[in-house]
Amino acid sequence: MKLSKEQIQEIKDQQTQKNTTKRVTVLELEKVLYEAIPVLDHGFIRVVDYMGDDSSIVQSARVSYGKGTKKVSTDAGLIKYLMRHWHSTPFEMCEIKYHVKLPIFIARQWIRHRTANVNEYSARYSILDKEFYLPQPNHLAAQSLSNRQGRGQVLEGDDAKKVLTLLKGDAEQTYRNYETMLNEKYDGSIVDENSVGLARELARMNLTLNTYTQWYWKTDLLNLMNFLRLRADHHAQYEIRAYADTMLDTLKKWVPITFEAFMDYRVGGTEVSAKGKIVLQKLIKGENISLEDSGLSKREWNELMTSFNLNDKII
Amino acid sequence: MKLSKEQIQEIKDQQTQKNTTKRVTVLELEKVLYEAIPVLDHGFIRVVDYMGDDSSIVQSARVSYGKGTKKVSTDAGLIKYLMRHWHSTPFEMCEIKYHVKLPIFIARQWIRHRTANVNEYSARYSILDKEFYLPQPNHLAAQSLSNRQGRGQVLEGDDAKKVLTLLKGDAEQTYRNYETMLNEKYDGSIVDENSVGLARELARMNLTLNTYTQWYWKTDLLNLMNFLRLRADHHAQYEIRAYADTMLDTLKKWVPITFEAFMDYRVGGTEVSAKGKIVLQKLIKGENISLEDSGLSKREWNELMTSFNLNDKII
Amino acid sequence: MKLSKEQIQEIKDQQTQKNTTKRVTVLELEKVLYEAIPVLDHGFIRVVDYMGDDSSIVQSARVSYGKGTKKVSTDAGLIKYLMRHWHSTPFEMCEIKYHVKLPIFIARQWIRHRTANVNEYSARYSILDKEFYLPQPNHLAAQSLSNRQGRGQVLEGDDAKKVLTLLKGDAEQTYRNYETMLNEKYDGSIVDENSVGLARELARMNLTLNTYTQWYWKTDLLNLMNFLRLRADHHAQYEIRAYADTMLDTLKKWVPITFEAFMDYRVGGTEVSAKGKIVLQKLIKGENISLEDSGLSKREWNELMTSFNLNDKII
Amino acid sequence: MKLSKEQIQEIKDQQTQKNTTKRVTVLELEKVLYEAIPVLDHGFIRVVDYMGDDSSIVQSARVSYGKGTKKVSTDAGLIKYLMRHWHSTPFEMCEIKYHVKLPIFIARQWIRHRTANVNEYSARYSILDKEFYLPQPNHLAAQSLSNRQGRGQVLEGDDAKKVLTLLKGDAEQTYRNYETMLNEKYDGSIVDENSVGLARELARMNLTLNTYTQWYWKTDLLNLMNFLRLRADHHAQYEIRAYADTMLDTLKKWVPITFEAFMDYRVGGTEVSAKGKIVLQKLIKGENISLEDSGLSKREWNELMTSFNLNDKII
Numbered sequence A, B, C, D: 001m002k003l004s005k006e007q008i009q010e011i012k013d014q015q016t017q018k019n020t021t022k023r024v025t026v027l028e029l030e031k032v033l034y035e036a037i038p039v040l041d042h043g044f045i046r047v048v049d050y051m052g053d054d055s056s057i058v059q060s061a062r063v064s065y066g067k068g069t070k071k072v073s074t075d076a077g078l079i080k081y082l083m084r085h086w087h088s089t090p091f092e093m094c095e096i097k098y099h100v101k102l103p104i105f106i107a108r109q110w111i112r113h114r115t116a117n118v119n120e121y122s123a124r125y126s127i128l129d130k131e132f133y134l135p136q137p138n139h140l141a142a143q144s145l146s147n148r149q150g151r152g153q154v155l156e157g158d159d160a161k162k163v164l165t166l167l168k169g170d171a172e173q174t175y176r177n178y179e180t181m182l183n184e185k186y187d188g189s190i191v192d193e194n195s196v197g198l199a200r201e202l203a204r205m206n207l208t209l210n211t212y213t214q215w216y217w218k219t220d221l222l223n224l225m226n227f228l229r230l231r232a233d234h235h236a237q238y239e240i241r242a243y244a245d246t247m248l249d250t251l252k253k254w255v256p257i258t259f260e261a262f263m264d265y266r267v268g269g270t271e272v273s274a275k276g277k278i279v280l281q282k283l284i285k286g287e288n289i290s291l292e293d294s295g296l297s298k299r300e301w302n303e304l305m306t307s308f309n310l311n312d313k314i315i
Helices: A005-015 A027-032 A054-061 A072-084 A089-093 A104-110 A157-182 A200-206 A221-231 A238-254 A256-267 A274-284 A298-307 B005-015 B027-032 B054-061 B072-084 B089-093 B104-110 B157-182 B200-206 B221-231 B238-254 B256-267 B274-284 B298-307 C005-015 C027-032 C054-061 C072-084 C089-093 C104-110 C157-182 C200-206 C221-231 C238-254 C256-267 C274-284 C298-307 D005-015 D027-032 D054-061 D072-084 D089-093 D104-110 D157-182 D200-206 D221-231 D238-254 D256-267 D274-284 D298-307
Strands: A019-021 A037-039 A043-051 A095-103 A117-120 A141-143 A151-154 A212-220 A270-272 B019-021 B037-039 B043-051 B095-103 B117-120 B141-143 B151-154 B212-220 B270-272 C019-021 C037-039 C043-051 C095-103 C117-120 C141-143 C151-154 C212-220 C270-272 D019-021 D037-039 D043-051 D095-103 D117-120 D141-143 D151-154 D212-220 D270-272
Touching: A027 A043, A027 A238, A037 A238, A043 A212, A043 A238, A043 B043, A054 A072, A054 A089, A054 A256, A072 A256, A089 A212, A089 A221, A089 B117, A089 B212, A095 A104, A095 A221, A095 A238, A104 A212, A104 A238, A104 D104, A117 B089, A157 A200, A157 D157, A157 D200, A200 D157, A212 A221, A212 B089, A221 A238, A221 A256, A238 A256, A256 C274, A270 A274, A274 A298, A274 C256, A274 C274, B027 B043, B027 B238, B037 B238, B043 B212, B043 B238, B054 B072, B054 B089, B054 B256, B072 B256, B089 B212, B089 B221, B095 B104, B095 B221, B095 B238, B104 B212, B104 B238, B104 C104, B157 B200, B157 C157, B157 C200, B200 C157, B212 B221, B221 B238, B221 B256, B238 B256, B256 D274, B270 B274, B274 B298, B274 D256, B274 D274, C027 C043, C027 C238, C037 C238, C043 C212, C043 C238, C043 D043, C054 C072, C054 C089, C054 C256, C072 C256, C089 C212, C089 C221, C089 D117, C089 D212, C095 C104, C095 C221, C095 C238, C104 C212, C104 C238, C117 D089, C157 C200, C212 C221, C212 D089, C221 C238, C221 C256, C238 C256, C270 C274, C274 C298, D027 D043, D027 D238, D037 D238, D043 D212, D043 D238, D054 D072, D054 D089, D054 D256, D072 D089, D072 D256, D089 D212, D089 D221, D095 D104, D095 D221, D095 D238, D104 D212, D104 D238, D157 D200, D212 D221, D221 D238, D221 D256, D238 D256, D270 D274, D274 D298
Parallel strands: none
Antiparallel strands: A019 B019, A037 A043, A043 A095, A095 A212, A117 A212, A141 A151, A270 C270, B037 B043, B043 B095, B095 B212, B117 B212, B141 B151, B270 D270, C019 D019, C037 C043, C043 C095, C095 C212, C117 C212, C141 C151, D037 D043, D043 D095, D095 D212, D117 D212, D141 D151
């Protein structure tokens, strides 16, 4: 992640602000406010604003007049209760805004979460930075053979090298030709004084999907947790998980009580189907239960056993 | 609007907070933060939290690293441009949260704006306050004869008195019977020690629609303006307009540049249809144009002339 | 549920339509299309339109050119997989539209589900029907003593009678005064030729919350299931559950494969927290585990045991 | 646009369906149902399902038991009224589903409309088609000098040729290397039996943004019109306008009355600010009005004059 001198200065200027407010503030989050936390090779996550804290959830759940909290223990109990019973609206009462730099193919996954506000850097209007994502060798995984949507083993020496050479070469070449078509370099200098540049909204189509873009992304706490549950999960593609993991840290700083309930009930929790419940009940009672009697498919059976660490029962 | 001693104290406690933050703050809005601004006879509007200011719009429109502002004049120009060309996403980057007390029949109109977060006081869980909306005599209007959805002239002396007597009598009686069914009074005292109260979720059905409820309502700046454009309009029912007008004041304090653009382009502006444009063009050129030639309906013609104050041309 | 002759005729006219279409159709649902299925004492549910069937889910999950189906068994497997892994977008590809008549206090709960389209009968514009919800005696429950948001035992003889008398009396009186204020009866006749009626938008505030209203409500399959999961649940208020149960029947007719997966994974399924998983694992392995060691609250422990029918372990 | 034999057959199979339904059907739209209407060089628009017609808007606006229509003339009047006064919910009662093939950089613009349901072809799961968008020479425009977000003059001979050569060369090369990394060709054949392919979710990052993707896209009539108003506008990028124009045709076939009102009030209409209204009023009255007195910026003044074809008044 490279920031220009001007960008570093702008961030510093924001961080040295000392404003007085009657709003609730969160000390732990204020400490990292505006900071560009690196993700992947050129990306970052910056928390640029927030509204509310754990007590705001309690306040609105009680539609109370005041801060709505007397003892922390009571608040924690209420937040856990709300999380356990899938109450949604109180968690919508907190809001957070991020500035994110990320590769375009990850931005395309991310944007599928519709319940957020987004302002993306416009490549119709401006020239994109000359930065592309190149995976670390230990993330260059082969296609999974069992899961059409996943990764298998990491590629070995020469195979990995070849991939990186291709990715790097193509990204650099297409970017170079992007500049040629624009008749303008990434730093604003003109390529050929006697030539006319192609419209930016057209030239951008020549860039590869690992080119970095950036956006402001704002969402409420409920939808942030929905995002993180899916994207910090081991089924998620590594590259988006890298962002989600960094955001989990900011969640912990922001709303520590909610974070704990979220980890217990959502991230670490699991769901059991009606048929799965019967299987577990029989196992608890020491009764015999086989795949055939369970009504589960083999795949479901194994998912259930894996989820409960019953490795000796996996078929 | 009556607040209990405890409520007044809680509000004071919030208002005496002095927290330090690196976030942008808005002095004018901080001044009224948490204050219960009276609306109608028992209702209020309280701003209880906010995020961002005018500069946040500019910041996200530019996907800037810093505050996104160089000169106030440039910022104002950009905000006006964004408003004029219906750019929506930058205005979604600011957020505000209100605590509102309002009659149920108004809450039912209000809730039709779906793009907001709401936590309402639960009458399944708690007993509603003994407060009902009774219109001021000058708002007791007859049914409009020309507009099935509007008000006509104000009722005169006895007619008005009769209406108020009926409204007051019925609200008080149904509330009294609500207490009887609950076997509990609004102040928490028991009615009959030997009796059992009906479930709150059932008893509430006996209340009239002018009973007050309250909620936390949080929305972004774009959707707040969409709400205000419709509800501060003269077509809106007076009772919801009273809330919208109060909220317009808070909008002005919060984001003064956006407020001005909003008043010019949305509230004070108008729309002209393709056919209407031709009519206006002809009028400007001094050409003759009649209702028949215009392709407009009589109603459309008159709406157009009214909108441009061409009263001599209204048919 | 009373329908006027004209309404009955209109429904019949719709039901005798025989249109030809290239769209997918669902025979079982067509059989009940437009029918007013009674709910509560005066309410109903009518399916008035729909789009897609089980195969549409498969079609869009595969972004297929054709019907997206090879064998029913494969389709069922895919739908179950999608449901199990919380894939959401394919289920959004089917849409259904209901016409619902329901008491206002239930409409207020219902409308909290924001991801639906709604057109409600306007009491600013028209006069509401003279119909109010009066519970059956076996639904007149006392306030629960253990759950502030629930019902306890059914009220006995005299207590029940008294409640019904109050509800009926107040609803009839407030409606009568509504007519008086409007200077118009529910059937359109004028009350007093020499008097002027209060605006409808004002007079409606005198009605009680058990008055019936009606609306068109349209949603996609995903959000319908979200609605049903919450509202057909035993925690939901009986009156809204009555509607949800009727809608569950229409779901079964419409998309039988999805319905089955929904019942298995959502309605009949349960969630287990990270801590709860460890408890179940220990129970399966025959190890000792006590409330104290579990890290669960007593309430959580009991919820877990209840969920798995381990009644001997409830504390 | 190339379709495989199998795809052509699948489309034919759908088109030969003849199902009977009690739902409303639209003959004109049925005629083109499922048809792949070409857009750009390899893209298409297919209407694959729909729900409702013009009468459904009227039906729900009236919360009617029947078809909600008495005479076509009355219906048209109501629809025009609803459009003119920005009533939104009745237009949400119709739904349409498209299957779209489009270049990725256009998909990225399109997806910013959040109020729609989308299922995109997954390049984590499958290999993307070997198809990239190459503009027609007459669409190869230079960057606009006056509008940073627009196009200027069309590039001349050699400049155009050079651009096309670069675009074609880079797209083909990056796709070839995509196949190499995958160790699999677009037709499913293996490249090197002794090698292992990179995970699809990674390899896709090497593709350029003019690669075609496809999705199912479903939205209601209101949001479709919001989309078309922005994307069929002359400010929109040509490539997305090509899709919007094709969709406008399907809108006309589907809901002809709504289409006409939409063209009059939205597409052909304009907005006038509070200050702009005063300018037009003065012009109509033959009074003098100058830029200075108007309070408009020069840019606003010219936009207003252009909008009303008052070319002699443009400064």
